[in-house]
Amino acid sequence: MRWNVRNRPGILSLLGYNACLALRGIPASSTLLSDVTGKFAGGELPAPDGVSGSDRKEFTVELKDLKPAEGSRKSRKRVGRGPGSGTGKTAGRGMNGQKSRAGGGKGAGFEGGQTPLARRLPKLPGFTNINRVEYLPVNVKRLEEKFEAGDVVDGESLKAKGIIKHADALVKVLGDGEITKALTVKVDKVSASAKAKIEAAGGKVEEPC
Numbered sequence: 077m078r079w080n081v082r083n084r085p086g087i088l089s090l091l092g093y094n095a096c097l098a099l100r101g102i103p104a105s106s107t108l109l110s111d112v113t114g115k116f117a118g119g120e121l122p123a124p125d126g127v128s129g130s131d132r133k134e135f136t137v138e139l140k141d142l143k144p145a146e147g148s149r150k151s152r153k154r155v156g157r158g159p160g161s162g163t164g165k166t167a168g169r170g171m172n173g174q175k176s177r178a179g180g181g182k183g184a185g186f187e188g189g190q191t192p193l194a195r196r197l198p199k200l201p202g203f204t205n206i207n208r209v210e211y212l213p214v215n216v217k218r219l220e221e222k223f224e225a226g227d228v229v230d231g232e233s234l235k236a237k238g239i240i241k242h243a244d245a246l247v248k249v250l251g252d253g254e255i256t257k258a259l260t261v262k263v264d265k266v267s268a269s270a271k272a273k274i275e276a277a278g279g280k281v282e283e284p285c
Contacts, residue, residue: 211246214239214263216270217253225257234263255279 155167169176185192219229222237231243240247249261251269258278266274271281 209246211248211265212240213250214247215250215252216255216273219249219259219261220253220255220257223257223259225259227257228260228262230262249274 153163153168154161155163157163157167159165166176174180174182185194187193214234218239222239223229223233227233229249231240231245231247234240234247235243246265247263248265248267249263249270250267251273255273255277259274260280260282261274262282264284266281266283274281
């Protein structure tokens with residue numbers, strides 16, 4: 077810190093005064109500047125560098141004398157100022173390449189050509205259950221239309237009647253409509269309402285274990 081030694085009154089705000097004391101290792105307080113300068117003059121506090129003898133009574137501290145601690149502030153790098161500036165004639169960009177050009181480089185999220193994360197993730201909320209099992213729905217009213225009393229309803233008979241395309245497809249019988257024929261139903265799933273209607277008509281349900 078540079079201390080200004082002059083024979084005129086100093087201009088020191090309370091903020092600058094406290095900052096000055098902090099830089100000198102003196103706790104900031106409400107002590108008047110005259111008291112502090114008096115302690116400097118009396119030798120109770122160490123005198124600033126370069127102030128000695130009779131100058132003790134005449135030095136003043138001004139706002140312009142306050143500076144940040146050495147090394148706490150760093151000047152920004154000024155690029156494009158020629159070979160003697162420290163960043164060379166290419167301003168720290170190197171000789172060639174995409175990033176040496178004006179506007180060069182890729183935007184945020186670019187991953188070298190592979191599908192970026194923002195496109196790899198699903199767009200809509202939720203997820204797809206990989207263990208989901210799909211059943212083809214068949215209502216009891218279709219069985220009433222396609223089958224006769226005493227028939228067996230299974231994958232083969234459903235395919236033969238044109239209700240499903242593949243005999244090994246998973247089928248679930250639902251309870252929409254009414255049924256009056258006694259049928260033996262041997263499919264993968266049967267809803268509770270469909271089972272009640274089939275049994276009420278004199279039929280039976282044989283689900284796989």
